[in-house]
Amino acid sequence: MVGARYREPMWWSRRRKERELADAREEALRWYERLGGQIMNLPPGEEAATKQALVDAGERYNAAGGQLDRATTVKQYELARETSLEGLAYVRAARVAMGLDPGPELPPLAGQRQAGAVRQPRSVEVQGQEYRASPRPASDTPYYYPGGMVSGRPVPSGWYSEPWWKTALVAGAWGVGGALVFDALFSPGWGGGWGGGGFESGYDSGYDQGFDAGYDQGQDQAQDQDQGQDQDQGADYTDASYDTGGYDDSGGYDGGYDGGFDGGGFDGGDFGGGDF
Template sequence: MSAVLTLIVVLAVVAAVVWLVRRHNADSAAALADAQAESRRWVERLGGQVLALTGTDDPSRQALADAAERYTAAGSQMEQARTAAQCRQVTETAYEGLYYIRAARTAMGMDPGPELPPLPGQSRAGEVTEDREVEVEGRSLGASPQPTDRNSHYYPGGTVAGRPVPRGWYSEPWWKPALVAGAWGVGSALLFTSLFSGMAGADQAAYADGAALDDPGFDGGADGGFDGADQGGFEGGGLFDNDSDFGGDFF
């Protein structure tokens, strides 16, 4: 009798474990399916804007080119996404692309569309609030809060390789090498202090001595769990809960 009771208990435990494993797998599959659907929606929204808009000047054409680059990257990531976290990376890449779409629309004098939630590190980095023209080691660099013929490269703002880069328009995308390499080169402190020191909208604590901020939010050197894919520059995720984050017809 004791042996039969023991067998029954063992079988009950095994059955419970099997049920829990199946339930976990089903929940994981459902969560992944939801994350994939959410990512596809954002990629499609970005793609729709990329295909629908044509730049009318250098700033808008450059911003649309950057948006198209994020669209391509998001598509590549989508093909490789096998976890909910990787799907969030896809969404965030598309989200970054929508910032470039807003910049392009602004440059063309169009309604930029609904506001976007801030990017990680964006509020800390601040924004360009005045025109600047500086000479840094023989290079002439410009920055302005609005697009100009001179400053036609937009950056939505965030932390690149440990340093905050304010949102604004620049004469050249001087931050891109750091996005690729994950580190700034020699002379970067002089560049930052020359461009942003004393600027009301920039984080002066970061630029006073060229020190890097310890901000894990936005890091262009991160791969987000993908091998060989161009990343959106965001780590983690959870920025979007549903489509209610945005309204309007543009996105």
Template sequence: MGTVVLVVVVLAIIGGILYLVKSAGDTKRRELEDAKSEARRWVERLGGQVMSLNGTDTASRQAMADASERFTAAGSQMEQAQTKEQARQVTQTAMEGLYYVRAARVAMDMDPGPELPDLTGQSRAGSVSEERDVTVEGHEYAASPKPGSRTPHYYPGGVVAGRPVPQGWYSEPWWKPALVAGAWGLGSFLLFDAMFSGMHGYSGDAMGSAYADGYQDGIDAGDGGGDGGGFDDGGGFDSGGFDAGSDGFDAGGFDMGGFDF
């Protein structure tokens, strides 16, 4: 009798474990499908804008090119998404693209459309609130709250490699090498300090974070012999992904096909 009871108890425990495992698997599948459905909605919304809207000047054309890149990246990410976290990254990428669409519409004096949810780190990064023209290590940079022929590159704002980059318009996409490498080069704090120090809309906490990171970069470089991915002696970013002599970013170094940014 005791043996029978023991067998029944063991079978009940095994059955309970199998039920819990199946329930957990079903929950994960539902969460993934829900996340993919939400992501698909944003990707389709972005695709409609990319297909129907064409830029009319340098700033709007550049913004739409960036939106198109995000659309391509989101589509590739969707094909690879196997977890709800990856599906949510698809949503984030598509939202970034829609921010570029809004920027293009603003550049063309059009209604920007409905407000979008905040991107990750966007509120922390703040926004460019005034015109800035700076020279760092012999290279000229400009930032503006508005699009223009001198500032055709838009960034929606967010944290790049641990540092906040404000929403605004810039003379060149100087943040993209850090997006690719996942780290800022030596001397990058000089650019942050010159470009954003004292600017309303860019928090002191953000600048302090950039300073702390830059200080640590210097320590790490001293231990490791330096990092070839930072500013070069000629005054611009080196050729490891960004060409300071052109208007944009070398697409060969910026992988839009996966979950790299």
């Protein structure tokens, strides 16, 4: 009886892990097979953007196949599933470039929401070379990226003139050239991205408005309470009017500080909505 009581939980645990592994494998295979079918059935097209998107989709298909062959854990099957979803995102981009219906929405990729999307065309020059980003495919922006975190930096989904992020994807770290292009396209110092009305303006206006509103409210409450104390008890400097009204509980400096960061700064601004 004692032995049976200890063997049963181990048996159930082993069966549960086997089911989880089988489910993860089937989920990865489902997206992998869907990717292969769409690549085979979609004509290559004539536009450079279409051809490049299908090349990238084919690379993800081959990579996902290799991951599936080597996978022995749930996590490894999840990585293969993610690679297949990336390939399907490139297929959707190819369909958009061909003027076709992109099809149903896909599950979001890791880091995709955080990275946002390019919402307006932009062009910058870095070390004598021009780089472009656009929300739409064109002859001068044939390289699509579905969006995500690349070596710690959010690269928005969109169409680009050069695949400047690929080195960081392969090497796991940004080279000097890729980092400069990223900063030029999306950093505040170059007049775009987070600084062009997103992070900085959200932080500044939210902080100022929240601080002023909270400070004024706290001062008003402090004055009202001081007047009440003067009428009822006389102006006693040690009573609750000083602490409660202006600077602590009722919203003076505390209210301004919280209102600035939460009402319109880091939280309310949300890096300008995640889009560029």
